[in-house]
Amino acid sequence: MMGPVLAACLLIILSTAWISQANEALCKKDGGVCSCNNNKNSxxxxxxxxxAIxxxxPTDTENLKLGRNKLSSLSAKAFHSLSSLTYLSLFNNKLKSLPEGVFDQLVNLTDLxxxxNQLTSLPSGIFDKLTKLTDLRLSENKLQSLPHGVFDKLTELKTLYLFNNQLKSVPEGAFNSLEKLALLQLQSNPWDCSxxxxxxxxxxxDDNKDKxxxxxxxxxxxxxxxxxxEITEKDAASDCVSPNTTTAIPIGTMTPASVIYDDIHEIKVPQENFQKFLGYQEPDHLPTQPQCLMSISGYLGLMMxxxxxxxxxxxxxxxLKKA
Structure with missing residues (x-):
């Protein structure tokens, strides 16, 4: 009867090794892409x-650092399996936009x-599910406007950085829900005071100079x-122009073929199957060489x-048959 018991123990050990191998594919100390601190779920x-991300x-990750990379886009479901996250950094990348709902599962996030980056706008409701957020940093982007109510659900927010953008105004009531806000930075924006x-x-x-x-x-x-x-009602007497207003193109205006050709940078080749094999989410980007080596070694380890x-x-x- 000891044979089946030993075999069962072996099965448990191998299963544990299998899970560990999956994590090492991401966090292997020697030659892996990321570094992990399992004690801190970081x-x-x-x-x-x-x-690409x-x-x-690991789904129990609480602290995820993705700053100083070359991420130019995110999948709408990039973080949907990471509901335990409390800290997420994506600073110093090449993000030009955020997909709707990308943060919706991060209900425990406190620091974003x-x-x-190169963000020019934010989707409506992008932060609505982040009701525990206390620190939000959007500075040094190219934001031209903010959606109405974009901060309305952030009742726990204490720090908000908006400096060094292209903001000319903020929507009426933009900060009214931020009762716990202690620090707001607004400088280096081209505020339209007319x-x-x-x-x-x-x-x-004027009411919140201390913040x-x-x-x-x-x-x-x-x-x-x-x-x-210091602006007076007389200074700000003009009607406002939406930053999204576009100028109509006159009929008959032709775009030279050379300009059209120059705007065609590259033709994307579908890479979905290749990306699935490598274990990466972003179909528009090929992984770097270390990512490929990490994914292939992880794949072989899992097969073994x-x-x-x-x-x-x-x-x-x-x-069991012999028993």
Whole structure:
């Protein structure tokens, strides 16, 4: 009877090794893409020249660092299996936009860092599920406007960075729900102080001077010597122009063929099957060489573990038949 017991123990050991192998494919200390601290449920994939997010990040990860990479886009489901995250950094990448719902499963997130990207706008409701968020950093992007109500659900927010963008105004009531806000940075934006919309921002800053770092530094785009805080109703008498307003192209205007040709950078070749084999989520990007080596070694390791597990199962069946 000891044979089946030993075989069962072997099966458990191999199963554990199989799971460990899957994690090592991401976090192997020697030659792996990311570094992991299992005691703190932390995964550090920063500064790895990544063009895609690894798909095998452990689901119990709480701290995920993806800053200083080459991420230019995200899948809408990039973080849907990581509901335990409390900290997520994506700063210093090449993100130009965020897909709707990309953060919807991160209900425990408290710290989100998106600064130093190329974001020009934000989808409506992008932060609505992040009700525990306390720190949001959107500085050093190219944001031209903010959606109405974009911060309405962030009632726990304490820190908000919006400096160094292309904002000319904020929507009426943009900060009204942020009752716990302690620090807001607004400087280095071309605030349009001739537009009526600026009056909400002026009044909010006036009522919350202790929360705005360098309130006087939030200056008008065309009058750098004048702060938003000093604007009068007479100054802001003009109707506002939406940053999304476009100018109609005159009929008969032809675009030279050479310009059209120059705008065609490359033709994307579908890589879905290749990406699935490598274990990466982003179909628009090929992984870097270290990612390929990591994924292939992880794949071979998993296959070996599967073969050993199958052998252990057959061993158990053999002893059961003899018993």
């Amino acid at each position: 995964v550090d994939c920063s500064s790895k020249r990544l063009t 690894p798909s095998n990040i 860092r998106l600064y130093q 537009c009526k919309d600026i009056l909400y921002l002026r009044d909010w800053i 705005v770092t360098g309130a006087q530094d939030a200056a008008c785009g065309d009058q750098q010597s004048k702060a938003v805080l 573990s599967l073969m050993l597990t199958s052998a252990a199962i057959l061993y158990v069946i053999h002893f």
